Amino acid sequence: MLICPDCKFDNPNQNKFCQSCGTSLTEKACSACGSDVPVSAESCHHCGEFCGTVWLAIVTKDEISTTKTAKLVEDSLETPIEENSTFIQIPSTIKPLSAEVGNISDREFTPHSSPVLTVTNSSPEIKSVSYLDSQKRYKLLDSLPSDADMQPGEEFCVRVLDCNPYQITPLMAAFIGSNNSSTTKSSAKQTEVSGIPDFAKPYLALHSQCHQEIPLIHDAWTSGNLQVILLENRSNYQYLLELWHDDKTTSLQIVHYFLQMNKLWEILEPLNCRQSLLELSNLRLDEDQVLVLEKLYKEYPCSSIFDTLENGRSSQIEAKTQPVTIKSLGKVWHSLFSQSQRTQFGALMQLLEDLESGNIQTVEQIQLHLRAIASELQPNPPNKIDDDENSDVTVTLVSDPNTVAHTVLQFEESEENENKSDDMPTIVLPMQLNTLDHVGLTDVGRQRDHNEDYFGIDTKINKIELPKARAIAARGLYVLCDGMGGHAGGEVASELAVRTLQKYFQTYWNFNHLPNDDIIREGVRQANKAIYDLNQKDSRSGVGRMGTTLVMMLVQDTHVAVAHVGDSRLYRLTRKGIEQVTIDHEVGQREILRGVEPNIAYARPDAYQLTQALGPRDETLIDPDIQFFQVGEDTLFILASDGLSDNNLLETHWETHLQPLLSSNANLDKGVRELIDLANKYNGHDNITAVLVRAKVRPNIEQGTRE
Template sequence: MLICPQCKFENPISNKFCQKCGASLTHKFCPQCDTQVPVDAQQCHNCGAECGRVWWAIITKVGDLEVTERDFNESEKEIGGSEESGSDSTSPPQVVSVSASTLSLLPEYPYLDQQKRYQLLEPLPNLGDVAPHTQVYVRVLDCLPYQVSPLEAMIANQYQGLVTPAMEASGVPVSAKAYVALAAYTHQGIPPIHDAWQNENIQVVLIEDRSDWKYLLDLWRDESTSCLQMINCFYQMTQLWALLEPLNCCHSLLDLSNLRLDEDQAVALQMLYGPTFQQSSTSNMLTHEENNTPEQIENVLNIQALAQVWHKLFRESQRTQFGSLLQLLTDLEAGKIDNLLHLQSGLQAIATELQPTSSFDDSDVTATVDLATNSPTILQLGEPQEDNVSKNDDMPTVVLPMQLISLEHAGLTDVGRQRHHNEDYFGIDSKITRLELPTSRNVQARALYILCDGMGGHAGGEVASALAVNTVQQYFQTHWVDNKLPTEEQIREAVGQANQAIYKINQQDARSGVGRMGTTLVMLLIQDTQAAVAHVGDSRLYRLTRKGGLEQITVDHEVGQREISRGVEPSVAYTRPDAYQLTQALGPRDEHSISADVQFLDIAEDTLFILASDGLSDNDLLETRYSTHLLPLLSSGANLETGVRDLIDLANDYNGHDNITIVLIRAKVRPNLDSQNMVNG
């Protein structure tokens, strides 16, 4: 099936356009210049920007191959050299094909698979020259990025309870099983897996390409890196150890070149190393000039090995170890610290020592966290070895609650290109407290975001929208006192008071008909990782996540939508001349005629919330351009102020008939990991 990039609808593979929203399934927009390019294009033909979906391919040779060199007068064309740092090779390795007896093992160059979906971006090494149980790596371009892979479908079905863990286990290559087993923990630094297959003695696994991610060692070399940040990274490594140990993959943590940083400076792995891991000696080998492979570090799977790699971080960065940490590492190497919980407690104590003026107590760090009861089950795919099978039985099978690590926002309003005055208004009222915890950065936040689109002409619409924002803000200043979201009743009361404030002015001024001023309202309330939404009218709230794409959370209060809710087909409902007439707004009528829609949301992954007036949302502008103008803003490195201005420019170019207002809110979260639950999970 093809997943629509706009609305996530599942389409037949033969479709060229989405059956639901009409979006193209054969072309996409360049993220830099908005030029339409084919979905299988690696680069934009207009500006040269990278726009293809690239995967990191891990090819494992699990047995001997009979290979012969191919006469590659035709296929000798270079398609890109190795990009791995530390490679001394000056020419690409010779491309070989298998002999006729094993012709099915590898496809025709330049593709990695028989279906010709994954195009090689660099030549394959000669697999006949590498030893069995050796892995080599290449980057591949996904020529069918909207098509769900069989492995992705299997994992999704597992989460939905449609298959049991054993039903599909036999079809998963051994080299992929650890990735599949940890698929629910990608937010904790585990590389997400995309596809995997096996042809006789060749196994192929495709994971997220992290080859250009920053090295953890680079953080150590940065003079601005604090001791607390270092302890934080060590703690994250112990959390990863707890996940990797049951699968015998802890060697993944012992190679500095495999330790990376995500956009939030959290520890992440480029790939997983299995118990029989070896690297190819070809130029495709994953290397880093100062780093050792796991075989060069003591080949043990106990926590004492962590001390060696931590020492190496300081040694390679020429940073000096500080007293408390030096003592902890000495105790760890001597065996005085013999379990993960003891080690994590020691790291927590050092972190507390490093911040003596901290405003939080120990309970913030060590309090027991209730496990989510509706979390997805992790696939338990047993290894052939009995020991590994028994270890997999102890794997955690739930996802922990999330904690907020950052909350940022930006808002802007513009008169547009046809109006003479601006009747839109927005308000932001936030209180954000940042705490440095031993386990991670932590943020406690209470924030209120309001957007209103006024109506009623000059000195009418702008009065109504500003009055609504100010009234709601004043209400919550006195009624939002605890560290929890206001109740639905309180939210409705706030909206009701805003309505009455405008309605009162209309009555006093004896306004009637179209002269009565009013306004739409949409607001978002955030308390840590909990959110509430309320709206009246057609101003909207959208939610954007990497997994879910763009979702319209609110439903417009207009005649067309009312008819659809009554069972009328959308194509018929919106042929009415009054289809876009509002059915609700604040101010024209008393409180008995207003019923705000209120809903509550969990912030379970990194999320971008978008409050938008219809000057921005009209003509499905966000739905068609979210991948170029919104999706990049999920990254911590993206500037929201710049993003807001770009969206205003976009709306003026494609709409411009109305006032334009937008408020962006970026919430970043991480699992709320309690050390005891992680060890005993």
């Protein structure tokens, strides 16, 4: 089946257009010039920009079988590889690092250069191979050696162009099917799919756990005595070693990456893939400077790959038959310092010595030591920030359908972070807010003739800079209301609530921390009073009384407060998944909280009737739910009216329409428009409003210095 790139609808393979939204399934727009190009094209015919979908293929020969395999493709292939083309070779996992890349510090180090061997084609057998598979879906961009040149167990890495990128692979179809099965299976069981190579199974086991450090697997199969897996292509990612070479890299950053490697060690240990952390060329940084792995390596007996000759180059000597231990990780860290010629600093030097001597033997012990080192490197708290000093303020009020409000608060960053290096994984180091992006959009929907939704965004940044200190603070007030009461009713109530709350917090939020529970609660009651008084003044009664729901989020640096009344919701999305933060104030939920079974509670005819709303009753009867929490990892918050949240829309489509928006490079404007389009497709019976707030954090490393 073909998966629509826009609405993710499943289409028959013969479809040229999505039968749900009409999107072309044979052409796509060039990201550079906008021209329509075939989805199978490698580059745009108009501007020449590369526009293909590329995977990293890892091909290995079955270690058990020594017989000749059949050719990968039919003999009559139309496009032979050119004579001077090359292939990328990755040595067998039984070969040590020294055999693969040598000593990186002893050669010219070019950013993004390949850390693997390059071999020129000489065998005439290679010329006949242009596709990796007999279906001619995966076109080889690098050539593959002949079967005779492959040794059992040796791995070869080649890039392939996906000529049919919208077609779901058999592997993913089987994997998704097992995930959606009524009888839930464990990750280990899900990998037991016929024909899948053994070395693909660790990827599948980690696939559903959303570890961004591990490349996603796209497909896998066996062909004769060859095994093939296709992975997310990370071959052009920056090396972690390059960061060690950078003078701007601080000691605290180094400790942070060691903590991340320590976490990965725990993840990979049950799968016997800790060797992945022992290959320097495998340690990469993605576009947001997150530590990631290019691929997984199965463990093999430790060799003394870190032993060095007198000239400093790594030596390949006979492997020792001892298991991979935590001491090996310490040797990798030592190698990072030695190959970058960077000086080790005191506390970390002692940690490496303790690892070498065996005084530290567990990841838990390492983590405790690294936490202590990070604490010592932490700067003193900066001076209190004056609200009026160097402040920038933006205020946005929107109610018209199809209107977008967008503001990006990009805090001043050190030079090493100019390329959006704000996506560092968050483990145990104190976090600071790095960027705060937001966008709001409201739409009338497909069935209503007017929009009763309203949202407001009020943000402020404060900065202070001293010769030896720098601090940044951000404040954001995000309010979404879904009105009720018809023309000159619901839309009046929702707007009045937003404006009242913004005015209230301009007076009662004039300090550098979140307002307390009492202040927030009083603000909600003031909004209720404003609408209630207007109802009284106009002598409105019964169903004629106007009202509105409310969901409101207050952000102060990494601290968040949430208040809500009614069924407008707040969701929180991290790389772990999506969570509904608020609980609807409606009869069905009230009954569930009283212990009634959900199916019984929502069988009531009044199950969706609101138990609370702003405006119809006086403020003494309003009891908003208020929560406080801290942002400890990159988070996307979604404020949603019920036109967006109905029918579990976000819970169903978060992986396709929300999770990509966590990336710094993702366009929130485009994302919120696609979200509204999705709601119009599946709901559309009501007004639709979304406010997205992307909070990016990083370890507090501003005062760290290179030792």
